[in-house]
Amino acid sequence: MAEIEKDPVSGRDTTGHSWDGIKELNTPLPRWWLYTFYVSIIWAIGYWVVYPAWPTLSGYTEGVIGYSSRAELANELAARDKSRIVWTDKFSALSVEEISKDSELLNYSMAGGRSIFAENCAPCHGASGSGIGSYPVLADDDWLWGGAVGDIYTTVKYGIRSTHEDTRLSEMPNFGDEGMLGETQVSDVAEYILSLSGASTDKASVTRGAEVFAGECTSCHGKNGEGMQSMGAPRLSDGIWLYGKTKQNIISQISKPKHGAMPAWVDRLDDVSIKQVSVYVHSLGGGQ
């Protein structure tokens, strides 16, 4: 049995244990520490009673106040929606054109639309609509389906070549693969298209291509390649090329065209968000 003795030097008790003749002074925990520890234990017991704490076989102990972090989140979201109702009511009632004319709502949309855009649109269209590869730049003034705020709203809402029944839909025929145009004809018309933005090098080819263009392309792309936004037919007379500006790029787009698609956001976002993000895209600099 351990024997507690008094250490003659310090005047304090030993623990009573001896290891190879070495004894240890009994140094109790500081009282403030001990009391804090006891208070923590009492606190913990109170916590178990009040809050969800212990797992059971079929669930968990729910606690007397019925707290849950999920419910708290739902409450916070509801409170957020409630605090925004002054704004959301206005957005619901007004058209996008009216919103973009009201400086207060415009500023609100630019801030709100910015975060909606960053979350939903930026993966394809790039931060601030700077465009990625064959996903169009939204900050410039060249629009496939129209750059008025109402056009943008329709595009965002129903998408392009999406599964929605009101989707924007158009398709460029497969001129090369389906044998509608021969290889030289495709080359000539590509040369002609280059000439529209002053980038052609072969005059003879341009003249030949002009005839092909007049026959096959003007119905959608316009007499002078100015495009047709209602059809989503791009303008060919400017310096902006979604799928590349070289002759080879243009040839492949004539003979075996690529078509981008965009989802109908009406299935994923509420109308207020779609309106905000439309106004935001319109404010990126190219809005008409």
Place this chain on the structure above:
Amino acid sequence: MNGETNNKNQQVNTSLYSKHLKVYPQRIMGTFRRLKWMVLGTLLGFYYIVPWIRWDRGPGAPDQAVLLDMAGQRGYFFDIEIWAQEVYYLTGILILGAVGLFLATTLAGRVWCGFTCPQTVWTDLFLWAERLIEGDRNKRMKLDSGPLTAAKAVKKITKHFFWIIISLLTGGAWIFYFVDAPTAAIDLINGSASSTVYGFVALFSGFTYLLAGWAREQVCIYMCPWPRFQGSMFDEDSLLVTYEEWRGEPRGKAKNEDGKKIMGDCVDCGLCVNVCPTGTDIRLGQQFTCIGCALCIDACNSIMGKLGRPGNLIAYDSISNQLSRAEGKPAKKRFFRPRVIAYVGILIAVIGIMALSLATRSRIEINIQRDRAPLFVTLSNGDIRNGYTFKILNMESQGNSYILRTDELTGAVIHVIGIEEDGAKEVVLNVAPDSVGSFRVFVRMGQKDLEYKSNDMKFVLVNLKTGIEIEQETVFYGPDK
């Protein structure tokens, strides 16, 4: 200290782990006690009245003279309004506070600690309540050492009740500096203030109760860093609360047979220790536990007066003066010492710099953030467009209109989102009073006019009313050249 004058009082228990001995300061009247009550009244008066002073700043601005609006990121001090980014004025105030403290300490020791420090003021207030309920030193000591009776319990509960009331009044008043006082007071009372407000009231009240009721002198001795280095602020000419050892020693009441005094003036009554709020024995010389409250001077003078001996055995005195008087030389007082002059100089310089910068500070600031994504946009006609987020901080209490134009780029035109006019050389921007106007500004120009990939450019903003121009440099990016 002279070895021969050692007595039991000088054998201080110096163990670092000694148990805390509760201090029971005795009540004392006298010059310094009166001064302390006056200082206490004045400071508490300021503390409670200042948030209620109204100051008309016109519509839309708060009418509280002193207000730190955290949510709005504004500080108001009468006619001075500080925005969050001007918080460096706080540095000036902190420097003034520090140097002022050094100056006061050099001149008269720890007057800050002894008279004006909130810890001292509130401890005095709490002690006053304690004394009122539990009685003076001896009664309190007896009460604490006695058994728990109903009368003791009533006294203790009453005391803590009053302490908590004082604490709540203290913590409650503090938040008035951060919110509109009249509305906050009503909200606080009828329970409709935010949980943040109640949280802060609880926090400040709790600490008042803890620090002034329970911790008291331990705050000064163990928590406060100031006593640890204030010794370096003194010099031999600083006026410090000092025991005139040469006159007081040897202590004692003994007289020789013919009634003549053979001891020093100190009769070793111990009243100077009993009245001390930190339990310090000043007769042991300068020590960091002495907060310089001068109550021991009052105590000693009351005894010396009764004994018919000259006063000021404990007095505000300097080391050099004491020395020369101990040697029988005339009194020696030196007020203008190099460090006093240096501190005064620094104070004047800092006040001057602050006043000058406050008087000449600009009440407008512009921040321009160039778009990084995309760096630039090529338009369908080949023009290059850069986007900027343009912020105008209008710190004036009136709305302002500004003309925005670019400089150093020929052929550049501006378009601001929300303003119909497109392709203009100049655009008029309106900013509401005391707010930040944020604008999306696009600058556009022909590719052939661009000289480099990165071109220097300036935005020029002209106040329509005053004609004052502000320029801000930025760049305009184009494609590789």
